[in-house]
Amino acid sequence: MNLLDINNLHVKLEDEDRDIIRGLSLTVKPGEVHAIMGPNGSGKSTLSYVLAGRAGYEVTEGSVTFKGEDLLEMSPDERAAKGVFLAFQYPIEIPGVATMQFLKVALNAQRKARGEKELSTPDFMRLVKDRAAKLNVSQDMLKRPVNVGFSGGEKKRAEILQMAVLEPSLCILDETDSGLDIDALRVVADGVNALRSPDRAMIVITHYQRLLDYIVPDFVHVLSKGRIVKSGDKHLALELEEKGYAEFTESAA
Amino acid sequence: MSTALARTAAEEALGFQLPNRRMEDWRWTDLRQLIDKPYPPRQKVEATPADVERLLASSLFSGVAATRMVFVNGEYDAKHSRQANAFVESTAELSDPVNLMNLAFATDGARLRIEGNVDTPIELVFISTDAAARTVATRNVIEIADDASATIIETHLGEGSYLASSVMEIRIGHNARLDRIKVELESHDAVHLAHAHVVVGRNVTFRDFTLTTGARLNRQNGTFRFIGEFADAKVAGAYLLAGKQHADTALIVDHEVPNCASRELFKCVMDDHARGIFQGKVIVRRGAQKTDGKQSSHALLLSETAEFDAKPELEIYADDVACGHGATSGDLNHDHVFYLKSRGIPEAEAKALLIAAFVGEAFDTVHHDGIRTALEDFAARWLSDHRRKG
Numbered sequence: 001m002n003l004l005d006i007n008n009l010h011v012k013l014e015d016e017d018r019d020i021i022r023g024l025s026l027t028v029k030p031g032e033v034h035a036i037m038g039p040n041g042s043g044k045s046t047l048s049y050v051l052a053g054r055a056g057y058e059v060t061e062g063s064v065t066f067k068g069e070d071l072l073e074m075s076p077d078e079r080a081a082k083g084v085f086l087a088f089q090y091p092i093e094i095p096g097v098a099t100m101q102f103l104k105v106a107l108n109a110q111r112k113a114r115g116e117k118e119l120s121t122p123d124f125m126r127l128v129k130d131r132a133a134k135l136n137v138s139q140d141m142l143k144r145p146v147n148v149g150f151s152g153g154e155k156k157r158a159e160i161l162q163m164a165v166l167e168p169s170l171c172i173l174d175e176t177d178s179g180l181d182i183d184a185l186r187v188v189a190d191g192v193n194a195l196r197s198p199d200r201a202m203i204v205i206t207h208y209q210r211l212l213d214y215i216v217p218d219f220v221h222v223l224s225k226g227r228i229v230k231s232g233d234k235h236l237a238l239e240l241e242e243k244g245y246a247e248f249t250e251s252a253a
Numbered sequence: 254m255s256t257a258l259a260r261t262a263a264e265e266a267l268g269f270q271l272p273n274r275r276m277e278d279w280r281w282t283d284l285r286q287l288i289d290k291p292y293p294p295r296q297k298v299e300a301t302p303a304d305v306e307r308l309l310a311s312s313l314f315s316g317v318a319a320t321r322m323v324f325v326n327g328e329y330d331a332k333h334s335r336q337a338n339a340f341v342e343s344t345a346e347l348s349d350p351v352n353l354m355n356l357a358f359a360t361d362g363a364r365l366r367i368e369g370n371v372d373t374p375i376e377l378v379f380i381s382t383d384a385a386a387r388t389v390a391t392r393n394v395i396e397i398a399d400d401a402s403a404t405i406i407e408t409h410l411g412e413g414s415y416l417a418s419s420v421m422e423i424r425i426g427h428n429a430r431l432d433r434i435k436v437e438l439e440s441h442d443a444v445h446l447a448h449a450h451v452v453v454g455r456n457v458t459f460r461d462f463t464l465t466t467g468a469r470l471n472r473q474n475g476t477f478r479f480i481g482e483f484a485d486a487k488v489a490g491a492y493l494l495a496g497k498q499h500a501d502t503a504l505i506v507d508h509e510v511p512n513c514a515s516r517e518l519f520k521c522v523m524d525d526h527a528r529g530i531f532q533g534k535v536i537v538r539r540g541a542q543k544t545d546g547k548q549s550s551h552a553l554l555l556s557e558t559a560e561f562d563a564k565p566e567l568e569i570y571a572d573d574v575a576c577g578h579g580a581t582s583g584d585l586n587h588d589h590v591f592y593l594k595s596r597g598i599p600e601a602e603a604k605a606l607l608i609a610a611f612v613g614e615a616f617d618t619v620h621h622d623g624i625r626t627a628l629e630d631f632a633a634r635w636l637s638d639h640r641r642k643g
Binding site for chain 1: 600607
């Protein structure tokens with residue numbers, strides 16, 4: 001069964017008339033890694049927000065099916081409990097909520113929603129310590145409020161840590177490479193690669209090919225003006241890097 | 254200016270003219286309008302030990318080891334108190350209406366003198382039991398000797414309809430430390446009018462926290478005078494208000510001498526039709542150089558009909574000072590709520606987490622772990638009870 005089916009999706013901002021996503025279709029099977037590349041304004045971030053369920057967008061046409069269910073009918077927390085995870089391009093700072101507490105509340109809320117038993121505090125601590133060590137996330141970071149005062153690299157690592165703890169079945173990485181130097185990028189990419197598995201899929205949204213040297217995709221799609229205009233394998237990313245987006249964006253017009 | 258307003262029934266019963274909106278400090282809290290029934294003073298009300306014990310059990314600090322001093326309906330209750338009164342005199346000359354009324358009607362109050370380091374917190378509990386509407390007034394004097402230190406809790410509790418008038422006069426000696434925690438947990442049908450007058454000596458550490466959540470109408474005045482150099486005062490507060498509750502805090506921090514630091518931080522949560530007000534004035538007297546005085550008030554409005562007004566004021570007569578103020582007011586940040594939901598946390602739980610984090614910053618002023626935990630637990634309970642009702 002397909003994990004995700006996006007069929008002829010049209011999306012606009014609630015308070016504007018112009019469609020940002022204009023007839024996008026995409027099928028993702030478990031275990032696959034899809035890269036979505038495109039210039040600024042092509043609709044990449046909108047796609048990630050619509051999949052995660054952020055308010056302010058209106059789907060005017062089409063459908064999104066996740067694990068056989070209508071994703072668009074679900075609230076953001078229901079989507080998360082079902083296995084959707086969005087790693088934010090700009091992770092949000094939450095003053096006053098310690099990262100550790102946040103992770104525990106989130107994991108147990110998801111487990112509860114799925115009818116699973118909540119994790120005991122010692123089991124939870126063990127899980128987080130194990131995942132955090134692999135991502136160079138310090139104990140100090142875990143004690144600090146969510147993302148508050150984190151550097152750009154720390155924020156991205158914290159996102160991947162959340163992903164590693166929550167173990168979603170669909171990971172959407174929105175410009176995870178932005179603002180990272182090459183060392184930070186490698187740590188984040190290693191973290192993502194460690195999560196690759198036959199029953200987990202990923203959608204890697206990026207402007208640059210660079211990230212895809214580290215997270216090698218099975219499929220590459222070019223997004224332009226709200227539509228996928230070309231799909232291929234990892235070689236397509238290299239071609240884009242060489243030629244730029246102009247060729248594709250023009251053909252889409 | 255004398256006013257020609259006819260006395261209201263409430264004013265008749267008190268024999269006092271109540272503050273009204275024509276007075277600048279009372280513009281948001283017009284007691285003439287808001288106190289709409291008589292609360293006659295000096296009414297003797299007997300309470301059964303069972304009533305007292307039931308109310309005592311509802312103190313947030315029943316689980317915290319503390320030496321208690323209990324006042325029931327304005328009278329010292331020896332049976333439930335572990336701490337006796339001392340001989341300390343009132344010295345403050347206070348002429349504002351809340352004080353004058355208290356001076357006229359106070360029937361009793363705590364008199365405490367702290368010497369040396371008192372490790373166990375002292376809890377002053379002021380209880381009003383259910384009876385005919387009346388004014389219950391206590392006047393309290395606390396003296397912290399030089400080099401002494403203490404943690405003093407003030408819990409105000411009650412049932413039924415009454416007007417609680419409380420004046421707390423506190424003198425903190427040189428090199429002393431005082432942590433004061435006040436919890437206003439009055440009956441939902443009560444009026445709470447209070448004044449804390451604190452004189453801060455040289456090299457003092459003073460931390461003050463007030464939780465305002467019980468009474469239908471609350472007005473708390475605070476005056477904090479720095480009379481010795483190198484003292485540090487933190488004055489924090491939290492409001493948890495719903496329904497038609499109204500709370501107004503008016504503080505004056507008076508830097509009379511150089512080299513002192515003051516911080517005021519108020520975190521106010523208002524839902525339904527609740528209304529919160531914070532008026533803070535920092536005065537830096539001539540010659541009070543190197544004063545570091547900052548105040549901030551932040552409101553979280555959970556409904557469109559809740560309201561918050563802030564009036565920060567700085568009055569500075571010295572030129573080498575660092576003073577500032579800030580006030581914000583708004584609803585929950587939608588990006589924060591979405592971020593938590595995107596991690597699987599349901600909306601109600603996400604909001605409760607954010608509200609607790611918002612007021613939590615004010616709780617950090619409380620250093621005693623057991624007391625702070627009791628406050629945090631109460632806030633969590635308030636949020637969940639409140640959500641269930643809503």
